[in-house]
Amino acid sequence: MSGYRMKRAARLALAPSVALLIVGMIVPLATTLWLSFRYYNLMNPALGGFAGLSNYEFFLTDPAFAQAIVNTILLVGGVLAITVAGGILLGLLFDQPMWGRGMARLLVIAPFFVMPTVSALVWKNMLMHPGYGIFAWVAMKLGLSPVEWLSNHPLLSIILIVAWQWLPFATLIFLTALQSLDHEQQEAARMDGAGPLDRLVYIILPHLGRAITVVILMETIFILAIFAEIFVTTSGGPGYASTNLPYLIYVQALMQFDVGAASAGAIIAVVLANIVAIFAIRLAGRNLTA
Amino acid sequence: MGSIKLDGLKKAFGSQTVIPDANLEIADGEFVVFVGPSGCGKSTLLRLIAGLEEPTDGRILIDGRDVTHAAPARRKLAMVFQSYALYPHMSVYQNIAFPLKMAGEKADVIRVRVQEVATSLDLLPYLERRPRALSGGQRQRVAIGRAIIRQPAGFLFDEPLSNLDAALRVSMRTEISELHRRLRSTMIYVTHDQVEAMTMADRIAVMNAGRIEQFDTPLELYRRPANMFVAGFIGSPKMNFIEGARAREYDARTIGIRPEAIDWSIDSGKWRGRVERVEHLGAETVVHLSLDTADILTFRTPLDERLVAGRTIHVSPREDSIYRFDGEGRAIPGPKRNP
Numbered sequence: 001m002s003g004y005r006m007k008r009a010a011r012l013a014l015a016p017s018v019a020l021l022i023v024g025m026i027v028p029l030a031t032t033l034w035l036s037f038r039y040y041n042l043m044n045p046a047l048g049g050f051a052g053l054s055n056y057e058f059f060l061t062d063p064a065f066a067q068a069i070v071n072t073i074l075l076v077g078g079v080l081a082i083t084v085a086g087g088i089l090l091g092l093l094f095d096q097p098m099w100g101r102g103m104a105r106l107l108v109i110a111p112f113f114v115m116p117t118v119s120a121l122v123w124k125n126m127l128m129h130p131g132y133g134i135f136a137w138v139a140m141k142l143g144l145s146p147v148e149w150l151s152n153h154p155l156l157s158i159i160l161i162v163a164w165q166w167l168p169f170a171t172l173i174f175l176t177a178l179q180s181l182d183h184e185q186q187e188a189a190r191m192d193g194a195g196p197l198d199r200l201v202y203i204i205l206p207h208l209g210r211a212i213t214v215v216i217l218m219e220t221i222f223i224l225a226i227f228a229e230i231f232v233t234t235s236g237g238p239g240y241a242s243t244n245l246p247y248l249i250y251v252q253a254l255m256q257f258d259v260g261a262a263s264a265g266a267i268i269a270v271v272l273a274n275i276v277a278i279f280a281i282r283l284a285g286r287n288l289t290a
Numbered sequence: 291m292g293s294i295k296l297d298g299l300k301k302a303f304g305s306q307t308v309i310p311d312a313n314l315e316i317a318d319g320e321f322v323v324f325v326g327p328s329g330c331g332k333s334t335l336l337r338l339i340a341g342l343e344e345p346t347d348g349r350i351l352i353d354g355r356d357v358t359h360a361a362p363a364r365r366k367l368a369m370v371f372q373s374y375a376l377y378p379h380m381s382v383y384q385n386i387a388f389p390l391k392m393a394g395e396k397a398d399v400i401r402v403r404v405q406e407v408a409t410s411l412d413l414l415p416y417l418e419r420r421p422r423a424l425s426g427g428q429r430q431r432v433a434i435g436r437a438i439i440r441q442p443a444g445f446l447f448d449e450p451l452s453n454l455d456a457a458l459r460v461s462m463r464t465e466i467s468e469l470h471r472r473l474r475s476t477m478i479y480v481t482h483d484q485v486e487a488m489t490m491a492d493r494i495a496v497m498n499a500g501r502i503e504q505f506d507t508p509l510e511l512y513r514r515p516a517n518m519f520v521a522g523f524i525g526s527p528k529m530n531f532i533e534g535a536r537a538r539e540y541d542a543r544t545i546g547i548r549p550e551a552i553d554w555s556i557d558s559g560k561w562r563g564r565v566e567r568v569e570h571l572g573a574e575t576v577v578h579l580s581l582d583t584a585d586i587l588t589f590r591t592p593l594d595e596r597l598v599a600g601r602t603i604h605v606s607p608r609e610d611s612i613y614r615f616d617g618e619g620r621a622i623p624g625p626k627r628n629p
Binding site: 047109182185187188189190191192193194198202203208209 | 340341361362363367368369371372373375376378380388389393394436440473491531
């Protein structure tokens with residue numbers, strides 16, 4: 001086939017996915033963009049027409065916005081710290097030869113298959129509940145008073161729940177990366193007098209560089225958009241203490257019925273997510289090609 | 291400063307014994323090659339000496355000091371691996387400096403030592419490069435540099451040339467021999483290539499199924515193999531083994547004749563046979579001959595146009611070059627001819 005016809009065939013083959021992408025992404029995005037410039041409040045249908053930038057002004061000057069940004073950053077940063085550190089430790093553990101390793105590896109990925117809503121409810125009612133949660137029971141057994149996790153440490157609780165969900169993913173990626181580590185390199189390091197800690201710092205962590213980048217990239221994209229866990233546990237509260245950007249947009253649209261302002265918030269979230277994505281992909285690109 | 295002694299060394303993985311009982315004494319400054327077919331335990335033996343494997347039984351002594359359970363780094367041995375095992379995220383400089391850094395050496399001492407080593411190995415222009423950006427031979431030299439910088443009592447090489455192409459292998463072989471001449475330290479070198487073994491070694495340990503069959507100089511191994519395994523392993527093409535009536539004539543179960551110790555002629559000789567296959571190698575010709583029994587005889591001879599497949603010729607072994615073996619494959623010493 002000639003180059004020209006080849007190109008046309010390739011375009012033809014790509015067409016369905018491009019069409020799907022337009023329908024699934026561009027149309028909602030365009031609609032949101034359109035709505036963000038209009039007065040559109042479900043409580044006040046009479047009010048309408050072009051709003052200019054007032055929806056943006058309203059959303060950006062809302063005191064809850066600043067807190068939601070901080071909460072989003074804390075949530076992403078906290079979960080990343082726990083899952084990367086914990087994932088490397090668990091990966092190293094599961095890389096050791098031991099009895100029942102295959103079974104253990106299967107079990108470690110189990111939390112990843114639990115729906116976010118379900119896992120958040122389990123954490124809320126079975127683990128963190130101050131009355132009959134397991135944490136409270138343990139605290140009582142130790143003679144301490146139970147911690148009211150969701151009301152006193154709402155953001156920390158959410159971070160723990162989300163970290164628990166994403167730990168298996170990180171562990172799995174690190175475990176696969178560890179298995180591709182050249183055995184002779186480790187042995188050479190032993191001959192060169194490197195102890196276990198030296199080997200971790202000089203051999204294992206540099207080898208895991210790419211895997212760490214991949215985990216950070218993937219998790220950032222998903223954790224920026226965490227919603228279900230907040231919805232079923234704290235509902236963003238107390239106050240705005242555990243409200244992140246997606247949850248704030250939800251509050252704006254479906255609890256205050258201000259579709260215009262919510263759309264403006266969504267566009268801001270898209271812009272922020274893209275800024276993060278550009279940085280992340282640049283970082284990853286350097287790390288992945290190098 | 292680098293004598294190594296293995297005393298009743300045994301290694302088993304679970305129920306499988308890889309090395310039943312190894313005894314070996316390597317003198318200081320000696321270049322010793324472990325050679326044998328794959329799976330004969332030569333690499334395991336090297337790894338036991340290195341400390342990368344724990345022996346099941348027996349002792350390892352370096353300079354008379356018992357190091358059987360000492361950590362690899364405490365044995366004052368350096369190892370060059372088959373894959374070179376360079377650290378891919380470190381520069382050549384950092385790779386070579388790594389053992390000194392681990393030993394807690396000062397930065398300026400390290401810099402001087404790395405410069406010295408890099409100069410001696412022609413690596414100065416590449417110090418800032420990553421291993422990925424080096425050729426096979428250069429990587430090999432970095433691996434050697436990382437080994438010599440600690441000034442170890444002995445070097446261990448685990449099939450270091452098997453990843454190189456044929457031409458480079460020959461020149462690296464010379465370089466390693468040169469290194470040995472210069473450093474005068476003990477070296478143990480594992481290979482399955484008998485040419486490497488014969489050209490480099492002071493003494494060779496021929497291994498088979500975990501046992502050291504014979505430990506001697508290359509020429510002694512060639513001249514006086516202790517058994518049929520060594521006789522068949524050293525020399526290429528391999529020694530011919532003949533059993534039955536022809537062997538009984540020499541009062542042995544089996545006789546061995548090297549391909550280079552057979553004369554041929556068209557019309558007269560001790561044995562008659564048919565030429566099956568002729569390999570012209572240029573300088574010499576290798577002929578595979580089927581004797582009137584089932585035996586196949588291989589011999590080498592200068593190029594001759596008359597040697598063509600299907601032709602019947604006569605051959606005679608040189609009587610003083612016939613090796614005799616008993617029923618267990620051990621060499622029978624003494625007069626070779628049946629009186």
